[in-house]
Amino acid sequence: MLVASGDLSHKLKADGPYGFDPAGPVFDQRMGNCFKTGDFLQLMTTPAELADSAAECGLRSFWIMAGALDRHRAQAKLLAQEGPFGVGYAVAVFEPGEYDESRNIGEQAAKLFREEIERRRSREDAYLALARYSLEHYVRTGRRAALPENLPAELTGQKAGAFVSIKKDGQLRGCIGTILPVRESLAEEILYNAVSAGTGDPRFSPVREDELQDLIYDVDVLSVPEPIEGIEQLDTKRYGVIVEAGSRRGLLLPDLAGVDTVEQQVEIARKKGNIGPHEAVNLWRFTVTRHI
Numbered sequence: 001m002l003v004a005s006g007d008l009s010h011k012l013k014a015d016g017p018y019g020f021d022p023a024g025p026v027f028d029q030r031m032g033n034c035f036k037t038g039d040f041l042q043l044m045t046t047p048a049e050l051a052d053s054a055a056e057c058g059l060r061s062f063w064i065m066a067g068a069l070d071r072h073r074a075q076a077k078l079l080a081q082e083g084p085f086g087v088g089y090a091v092a093v094f095e096p097g098e099y100d101e102s103r104n105i106g107e108q109a110a111k112l113f114r115e116e117i118e119r120r121r122s123r124e125d126a127y128l129a130l131a132r133y134s135l136e137h138y139v140r141t142g143r144r145a146a147l148p149e150n151l152p153a154e155l156t157g158q159k160a161g162a163f164v165s166i167k168k169d170g171q172l173r174g175c176i177g178t179i180l181p182v183r184e185s186l187a188e189e190i191l192y193n194a195v196s197a198g199t200g201d202p203r204f205s206p207v208r209e210d211e212l213q214d215l216i217y218d219v220d221v222l223s224v225p226e227p228i229e230g231i232e233q234l235d236t237k238r239y240g241v242i243v244e245a246g247s248r249r250g251l252l253l254p255d256l257a258g259v260d261t262v263e264q265q266v267e268i269a270r271k272k273g274n275i276g277p278h279e280a281v282n283l284w285r286f287t288v289t290r291h292i
Contacts (some may be wrong), residue, residue, distance in 0.1 A: 004058070004061040006061040008027065008028045008054075008083070008089065009054035010055040011053075011055050012024045012025060012028065016085055017086060018055055018086065018087070021054060024053075028054070035090055040069070041105050043066055048169070052257040073100045074103075076093075117213070117214065127219040128219060130151070130191060131193075132194070132217050135166070135194045135197070135207065147187055155187040160186045160221050161222040163175060163177025163288075164193045164218070172204075173211075174197040174207065175197055176193050177220065190219060218291065219290075221288060221291070228285050235254075236260065236261065238255075239254050239285040239287060241285055242283070243275055243282075244281060245273070245282075250268075251269060252269040253288060255290075
């Protein structure tokens, strides 16, 4: 017997311990449907953004359970599902059946993932293509790439701070950027920051060559930060925040999954800058133009 244990969404009720997010009920409904019907492909292809916003903690356990039953029929039965305290709970049983090659769910999910990567690559704008080109060239050769020719003037003719974020399997794989421009152009800013995000983010090991095909890139171009008097002038969807105490500085980009309040936003930025919760700080806000 294999037991796959974990909660569903933690954000089903405003008065629950983790608050409410519209993704919470959507995620729980999806899980309930998967458990009821045995649709493991839907389970395996649950969008990472949905899972993150729902603040779940059981999805990877459920994936391992589905993998244990790969290429086998499974009689599914949802025994119970509820969320009385703002956290989702469910109990289901899957009885393994005979071998069935058509239920090669792992391969089907991998194929859909690869097709989605290719779709995203086909519609990359110049910002994303430049970030990907820069990191791929560096990982494969060990040398920084020169700027490609024929880049649009909006990249070569202006200066701005920019952050490059890299994701793999829906999870952050690296994020590095500059608040204000330090290069001769926005293009060079992205060229250098892409390599730093992939190889210099201390939270992660450097990107390997065999990972390159699975990476997704975001580029955020920052406006010039402006000082503000307090958090009442912030909006998590519209503004990023910079928290500054002496020489220490923490930054958080706007509109991030799981960051629902300005208090959360400032708290995370404090931690990133190694700034204590009660230290006096200066606050700055900025907007971004996001390329995804």
